[in-house]
Amino acid sequence: MVHRGGRHAITDRSRRDGAFASSLRNSKVATRRVGSMSDRTQRPDTILVLDFGSQYTHLIARRVREQKVYSEVVAHDTTVEEIKSKATDMNVKGLVFSGGPSSVYSPDAPSCDMRILEMALPILGICYGHQLIAKRALGKVRPGKKNEYGITYVSVDRPVGILKGMSKTERVWMSHRDIVTELPEEYETLAHSDNCPVAAFQCKLRPIYGIQWHPEVAHTEKGTLTLRNFIFEVCKCTPNWMVEDCIEKAIREVKNTVGQARAIVALSGGVDSGVAAAIASKAIGRNLSAVLVDHGLMRDGEPEVVKSIFSKLEMNLIVLNEKERFLKKLRKIKDPEEKRRIIGREFMRSFERASKALKADYLIQGTIYPDRIESGFRKHSDKIKTHHNVGGLPHTLKFKTIVEPIRDLYKDEVRLIAQQIGLPKEVWLRQPFPGPGLAVRIAGEVTPEKLEILKRADRIVDEEVRKSGLSGKLWQYFPVLTDTRSTGVKGDARAYGYVAAIRAVESLDGMTASFARLPYELLETISSRMTNEIPEIARVVYDVTHKPPATIEWE
Ligand code: XMP
Numbered sequence: 086m087v088h089r090g091g092r093h094a095i096t097d098r099s100r101r102d103g104a105f106a107s108s109l110r111n112s113k114v115a116t117r118r119v120g121s122m123s124d125r126t127q128r129p130d131t132i133l134v135l136d137f138g139s140q141y142t143h144l145i146a147r148r149v150r151e152q153k154v155y156s157e158v159v160a161h162d163t164t165v166e167e168i169k170s171k172a173t174d175m176n177v178k179g180l181v182f183s184g185g186p187s188s189v190y191s192p193d194a195p196s197c198d199m200r201i202l203e204m205a206l207p208i209l210g211i212c213y214g215h216q217l218i219a220k221r222a223l224g225k226v227r228p229g230k231k232n233e234y235g236i237t238y239v240s241v242d243r244p245v246g247i248l249k250g251m252s253k254t255e256r257v258w259m260s261h262r263d264i265v266t267e268l269p270e271e272y273e274t275l276a277h278s279d280n281c282p283v284a285a286f287q288c289k290l291r292p293i294y295g296i297q298w299h300p301e302v303a304h305t306e307k308g309t310l311t312l313r314n315f316i317f318e319v320c321k322c323t324p325n326w327m328v329e330d331c332i333e334k335a336i337r338e339v340k341n342t343v344g345q346a347r348a349i350v351a352l353s354g355g356v357d358s359g360v361a362a363a364i365a366s367k368a369i370g371r372n373l374s375a376v377l378v379d380h381g382l383m384r385d386g387e388p389e390v391v392k393s394i395f396s397k398l399e400m401n402l403i404v405l406n407e408k409e410r411f412l413k414k415l416r417k418i419k420d421p422e423e424k425r426r427i428i429g430r431e432f433m434r435s436f437e438r439a440s441k442a443l444k445a446d447y448l449i450q451g452t453i454y455p456d457r458i459e460s461g462f463r464k465h466s467d468k469i470k471t472h473h474n475v476g477g478l479p480h481t482l483k484f485k486t487i488v489e490p491i492r493d494l495y496k497d498e499v500r501l502i503a504q505q506i507g508l509p510k511e512v513w514l515r516q517p518f519p520g521p522g523l524a525v526r527i528a529g530e531v532t533p534e535k536l537e538i539l540k541r542a543d544r545i546v547d548e549e550v551r552k553s554g555l556s557g558k559l560w561q562y563f564p565v566l567t568d569t570r571s572t573g574v575k576g577d578a579r580a581y582g583y584v585a586a587i588r589a590v591e592s593l594d595g596m597t598a599s600f601a602r603l604p605y606e607l608l609e610t611i612s613s614r615m616t617n618e619i620p621e622i623a624r625v626v627y628d629v630t631h632k633p634p635a636t637i638e639w640e
Pocket of ligand 1: 456518561595632
């Protein structure tokens with residue numbers, strides 16, 4: 086995130102750990118703000134993103150927000166009246182039609198209120214959005230000769246509007262099958278590629294644009310410039326929003342929902358649940374208890390670290406030792422989604438028991454946007470995996486409500502809020518860790534033996550990556566215990582043991598990721614240590630798959 090120094094702000098000494106407890110006790114949001122939202126503007130300039138189901142829809146909103154312009158994702162069938170009704174809270178200056186997995190010709194293809202095209206608001210259609218606008222304008226959309234996924238080069242025919250400042254050839258990221266082949270007279274082509282005769286267009290009469298590629302994805306080299314052109318040149322937005330504005334909104338939401346009642350917050354020790362806990366603490370103070378479920382699937386020593394950090398917080402901290410129960414429930418379970426669902430269900434049972442004992446009616450969770458996106462909570466989008474804190478929840482819950490105060494934020498936005506709200510550095514710099522823990526890093530059945538092996542391997546990877554000085558540059562780095570065994574030779578004897586894989590990725594938000602090009606020396610050290618120190622591991626491999634097509638976790 087790049088707001089006011091972005092990650093560099095992490096070095097700000099004024100927010101040191103010592104300030105943590107006291108700043109949480111303050112009722113006003115902590116410091117470094119340049120003024121509350123009302124000082125700056127009541128109604129931030131806003132770009133609304135109409136969601137047609139792409140995995141990247143929310144990246145668009147996030148990229149817009151990086152430019153300090155507020156953005157919100159709305160359903161694709163949002164009406165003109167609904168857009169107009171937003172005028173009390175925000176100044177809508179433009180619309181983006183997202184991509185999506187459908188074909189504009191399929192019978193259940195998502196559409197929009199076409200009166201939106203007459204609203205005189207600037208519109209940018211991306212991928213499916215581009216095709217939808219072209220089809221609606223009576224252009225031609227056809228299946229392409231081949232699917233196009235990944236890096237492509239486009240030729241820019243007219244560097245104007247959203248393509249202002251582009252070179253003749255640009256490296257972009259595409260993911261589509263259909264293509265726009267013809268446009269009506271009032272539209273003109275701005276770019277083409279070998280596969281797409283109309284890779285970008287503009288309407289000559291209105292500020293309406295379309296592009297086949299994805300400017301929101303980091304692999305598109307001038308994606309940010311394309312979005313900036315749309316936001317500032319076409320929509321004429323003023324950058325008058327900051328991520329910190331979300332803190333007050335989130336505190337208000339928790340206060341209004343929970344009122345004078347009691348709530349528990351599900352704490353894992355990661356930055357998401359830490360921020361949710363800090364926000365809830367500010368909202369309802371002593372009526373909040375933090376519950377850490379020790380399911381035995383955390384890293385070695387992790388529950389102790391979390392306890393020591395969060396016991397400084399002004400709230401009741403409860404640690405539940407549930408190791409045996411979780412392991413029992415996971416016995417003989419091999420399917421990754423089944424594992425995720427079981428863990429989600431068991432988590433909820435633990436929280437229900439805790440809430441009964443504490444007489445708490447509300448559960449607060451640190452769910453963030455990518456959790457919800459990948460769990461397929463939106464119309465017309467595919468489920469990638471059941472994030473345990475979203476899709477993994479049982480349908481019958483004994484809570485009045487689950488409150489998710491940071492559900493619309495991305496990880497880097499959450500990290501920034503963690504600094505602003507006064508959480509210690511060790512929380513905001515923590516690697517993301519999946520709710521189902523090491524269970525999704527053990528292929529096949531989770532057994533106590535495999536857990537022990539993986540914890541030891543994890544310690545080695547952690548120690549060596551830290552020693553190499555690369556830990557700060559990586560989004561995540563960890564070992565995976567595969568279900569495959571392999572023959573080796575240790576000393577002069579035959580060895581037959583597990584194949585462990587190392588996964589290390591660079592990412593901005595966890596939505597896309599590149600495998601990290603770790604030095605061979607580092608990989609060699611990790612491999613020798615693992616095979617020497619852990620007798621059950623016979624072989625170590627390195628995962629060189631980006632996301633997509635892989636996900637970051639193996640399961
Ligand atoms: P994937 O594997 O989907 O992971 O590429 C993206 C990011 O999300 C983390 N992750 C989870 N976080 N609950 C969470 O809170 C989950 O169930 C979960 N599954 C994956 C993962 O570690 C990565 O940072």
